[in-house]
Every structure is written in C-alpha cells, then in structure tokens.
C-alpha cells in the first residue's frame with residue numbers, strides 16, 4: 001500500500017501490447033492514449049479507480065519495457081524503478097510471446113514479492129496456447145488470462161486481482177511448520193512490571209491462536225514455573241518459546257534437548273527479512289568505537305518495546321562490546337533523515353504494528369547498502385549468548 005492507503009497496480013509489458021487499452025477497459029474511462037504506434041505511452045501515468053467490494057486502486061501505466069534508443073532506455077529505467085512502488089502487477093503479453101523482457105520482469109516482481117497476473121492480450125487475433133499457459137502457471141504460480149480488450153469485459157481480471165491479493169495476504173502460520181498435531185508448546189511469559197495490566201500482549205495471543213490452529217496445546221507459564229511444571233508432569237514439550245527479555249534465565253531452566261526460541265524471533269521469521277537478520281546479527285562483532293546505530297521502532301506507543309529499544313539494547317550492546325555507540329531512534333514509519341550509509345548497523349523492532357511489506361521496504365535500503373541488519377529479539381539473543389540455541393529449531 002502506498003502512503004495514500006491505495007493499492008498500486010502497475011501494468012508492464014512491451015510496446016503495443018495493449019497496456020493503455022487495458023487501463024481504459026479496467027477503469028471504464030477512455031483516458032489513456034491508445035494507438036498502434038509502438039511507444040505511445042512515454043511516461044508513468046497514474047489512474048485512480050475504486051474496485052467494487054475490494055479496494056481503492058491506482059493503476060500505473062508505463063512505457064513499453066522493450067523501448068530502445070537513449071530516450072527509450074531512460075523510459076525503461078523509469079518503468080523498472082516504478083515497480084518498487086507497486087503492490088501488484090499485470091504483465092501484459094501478446095501473440096504467445098514470453099521472452100527475455102518478460103522473464104526479467106517476472107524475476108524482478110518475484111524478488112520484490114509483488115504478486116502478478118499475466119494477461120495474454122489480443123486473443124481475438126491470436127489465442128493463448130495451452131502450452132504457454134501451463135508453462136507460466138507452473139513457473140510463476142500466477143493466474144494467466146487469455147484476454148481481449150476489444151471483446152471481453154474486465155470481471156475476469158478484476159476477480160483474479162482480488163483473489164491473488166487475498167491469497168498473498170492470507171495470514172501464514174507462525175510455527176505450524178515446526179509442529180505436528182498434538183505437540184505441546186511452552187510459552188514463557190513473565191508477568192513483571194512491564195507486563196500490561198490484565199491482559200497478554202499481541203505476540204503472545206497470536207502464538208496461542210497459532211498453536212490452536214495447528215491442533216497443538218500451549219502451556220503458558222512464568223519462568224519460575226518451568227522447573228516445577230516439567231518435574232510434576234514429566235511432559236517433554238516439542239518447543240519452548242520465551243519472552244526475549246528473560247531468555248538467559250529461561251535458557252538455563254529449559255533442558256537443552258528441548259528447542260528454545262523467543263517470541264520476537266518467531267515473529268522476525270514470520271515478518272521481516274529473517275535471512276538478513278541471520279546474517280547481520282553476528283556482525284555485532286565488527287562494530288567499532290563511536291559507530292552510529294539506527295534503531296527502527298515501528299510503533300510509538302508500546303512502552304515495553306520502547307524500553308527495550310531505547311534503553312536495554314543500547315546498554316547491552318555497549319556492555320557486550322565494551323564500546324560506545326551513537327544511537328538514533330526513528331519511530332513509526334517516519335523518514336530516515338541521515339543517509340543510510342552513516343550507520344554501521346540497523347536494528348528493527350518486531351514490527352507488530354506494521355505490515356510485512358512495510359517492514360521489508362524499510363530495511364531494504366540498508367540491506368542494499370550492505371549494512372548489517374538485525375532485530376530486537378535476535379540482537380538480544382546474540383548479546384546474551386543464546387543466538388545459536390534460539391536459531392537452531394529453524395535451521396534443522
């Protein structure tokens with residue numbers, strides 16, 4: 001979603017494939033200029049439209065991806081850059097032609113995790129072959145629609161857009177892949193001064209729900225209750241998940257044969273760039289005296305996150321390394337004011353208040369610049385010497 005909370009859908013394809021015609025058809029407005037001259041659209045054109053029962057969208061018309069010459073190449077560059085603003089894409093092809101341009105676009109979309117549909121346009125002239133449809137469906141797992149802006153109404157495409165978006169945004173299980181039905185999971189939840197009065201926090205509630213969804217049993221208990229519980233019941237849980245702040249204490253209480261991880265690590269895997277965190281966290285070792293570290297907080301009102309991010313992690317980092325650092329804190333989705341290259345490391349909170357895509361986009365510039373990134377839970381695990389144990393259950 002863009003800042004305007006609208007779904008941005010970009011149309012991509014070669015010149016003359018019918019991108020502008022398709023936007024006209026989808027929006028029911030004859031606004032975009034359409035012609036049989038290749039290269040009619042030369043700039044990004046945005047068009048708002050309300051898809052009934054779905055969302056406010058902005059269609060982005062682009063110049064053909066096969067444009068050439070110095071000006072053409074600039075247009076192609078512009079089209080490619082626009083892809084990152086999009087939430088979804090329509091890849092328009094004709095004449096059963098899916099060549100290098102299309103493959104590159106599809107790869108870029110996949111890499112950016114932008115769901116897309118392939119529209120084979122002008123079926124009134126040449127119909128989509130079953131062989132190409134089959135090939136594209138198995139390669140990209142996306143809808144492939146044979147279409148004609150001259151003959152078909154747009155319901156087919158609008159329905160496919162809706163269902164693709166819903167499928168892509170369907171909640172995925174947090175730990176379902178680690179469990180079998182009937183497994184028992186310990187959820188270690190200290191009730192201390194930082195625990196909100198009279199309730200659990202969102203990640204704890206989400207985890208309980210996820211365990212129920214997977215037909216497993218959760219046992220919710222405080223650190224002090226671990227040893228008596230295990231002793232009294234003789235139960236050997238499949239997994240233990242703890243609040244990261246008491247990780248060290250809990251690691252000593254949960255027998256080594258029981259896999260142990262933390263709520264924030266589970267959430268980091270679920271949402272965010274787990275691979276980048278896995279690679280980035282141990283680079284705490286490379287930090288130098290006086291380095292600048294960026295702490296990204298995705299919400300501005302969660303008192304306990306604030307305490308962890310603003311006080312505990314900075315203190316623990318300086319204690320662990322024996323060095324002093326400068327910390328910058330940025331809350332919500334506020335802009336990062338300094339150039340990202342000023343930072344030696346970026347540490348992101350769990351991101352419980354923002355979407356996965358927002359979280360990823362927020363970290364991408366740092367990742368692209370080769371700056372190590374981590375998140376609160378993984379940094380805490382590392383600083384407390386339990387990183388390896390906490391990651392093991394995901395690596396096996």
Ligand SMILES: Nc1nc2c(ncn2[C@@H]2O[C@H](COP(=O)(O)OP(=O)(O)OP(=O)(O)O)[C@@H](O)[C@H]2O)c(=O)[nH]1
Nearest residue numbers: 015016017018019020021035036039040041148149
């Ligand atoms: N036969 C047929 N022609 C179509 C269809 N859709 C579009 N066209 C024609 O294809 C030509 C190109 O259409 P545009 O919509 O301008 O294509 P475009 O992809 O926006 O092209 P550029 O802006 O040059 O990149 C026009 O002459 C359209 O009338 C279709 O379904 N069938």
Ligand SMILES: [Mg+2]
Nearest residue numbers: 019020040041
């Ligand atoms: Mg056009």
